[in-house]
Amino acid sequence: MEARKERMLSEHLAARGIRDAAVMKAMREVPREAFLPSGMELFAYDDGPLPIAEGQTISQPYIVAYMVEALELLGGERVLEIGTGSGYAAAVLSRCAAQVYTVERIPFLAAGARARLEVLGYDNVTVHLGDGTLGWEEHAPYDAIVVTAGAPEVPRELLDQLAPLGRLVIPVGPTQHLQELVRVRRTREGKIRQEQLCPVRFVPLIGEHGW
Numbered sequence: 239m240e241a242r243k244e245r246m247l248s249e250h251l252a253a254r255g256i257r258d259a260a261v262m263k264a265m266r267e268v269p270r271e272a273f274l275p276s277g278m279e280l281f282a283y284d285d286g287p288l289p290i291a292e293g294q295t296i297s298q299p300y301i302v303a304y305m306v307e308a309l310e311l312l313g314g315e316r317v318l319e320i321g322t323g324s325g326y327a328a329a330v331l332s333r334c335a336a337q338v339y340t341v342e343r344i345p346f347l348a349a350g351a352r353a354r355l356e357v358l359g360y361d362n363v364t365v366h367l368g369d370g371t372l373g374w375e376e377h378a379p380y381d382a383i384v385v386t387a388g389a390p391e392v393p394r395e396l397l398d399q400l401a402p403l404g405r406l407v408i409p410v411g412p413t414q415h416l417q418e419l420v421r422v423r424r425t426r427e428g429k430i431r432q433e434q435l436c437p438v439r440f441v442p443l444i445g446e447h448g449w
C-alpha cells in the first residue's frame with residue numbers, strides 16, 4: 239500500500255504540478271483506503287474516482303489535491319466543504335486548515351463519514367446533514383469554501399458566506415455531468431472576482447440552488 243501511495247504522490251500529484259507542501263503532506267498522511275467500501279482498498283491510490291454508495295463517488299486523488307491547493311490555505315482557516323461523500327476530502331482539508339465544516343445531503347453518507355472521521359481522529363471536522371446549496375449559515379463566514387459536486391451556477395448563499403479575501407472553488411457547468419472548475423474570490427472591498435481553472439466532471443449538486 240505504501241509503494242502505491244508513493245507512486246500516487248510522485249506520478250499523479252507532483253508530476254502534474256501539485257506544489258503546496260502542506261497539501262502533499264496531507265495527501266501522504268490521510269489513508270484513502272479507510273474511506274472506501276470494503277473490498278476496494280487495493281484501488282485506493284489509483285488515478286481515478288471510485289464508487290462509494292448511493293450512486294456517489296470519492297473524487298480522484300489528483301482532483302482532491304488540486305482543489306485543496308486552489309483554496310490557497312495557510313493553516314489557520316475555517317473551511318466549508320459541500321459534498322462530504324466518504325469524508326476523504328474533509329480529512330485532507332483538516333490537515334491544511336484549522337476547522338472544517340462539511341455538508342452532505344444523503345443521510346447514509348453523512349452518517350458514514352461522521353463515524354469514519356471520528357474513528358480516525360479528525361476532530362477538527364464537523365459533518366452536517368443538509369442541503370449544501372444553502373451553505374451552513376451557523377458557522378459563516380468562511381475563509382474558504384469548496385464544492386465537490388457540479389452546480390449549474392455559483393449559489394448566491396455560498397458567496398454570501400465567504401469572508402473578505404475568501405476563496406470559493408466550485409465546478410460549474412451547463413449540464414449535470416460536465417463542468418469547468420472555477421475559483422471565486424471576494425476582494426477586501428467585497429467585490430467578486432471569478433477565474434476558470436480547468437474542465438472537470440463531477441456528480442451533480444442537487445438542491446434548492448443546484449440541479
Ligand code: SAM
Pocket residue numbers: 294295296297320321322323324325326327328341342343344347368369370371386387440441442443444445446448
Ligand atoms: N468530497 C467527497 C469525498 O471526498 O468522498 C466526494 C464528493 S462526491 C463527488 C459529491 C457529493 O456531493 C456526494 O456525496 C453528494 O451526495 C453530495 N451532494 C450533492 N448535492 C449536495 C448538496 N446540495 N448538499 C450537500 N451534498 C451534496
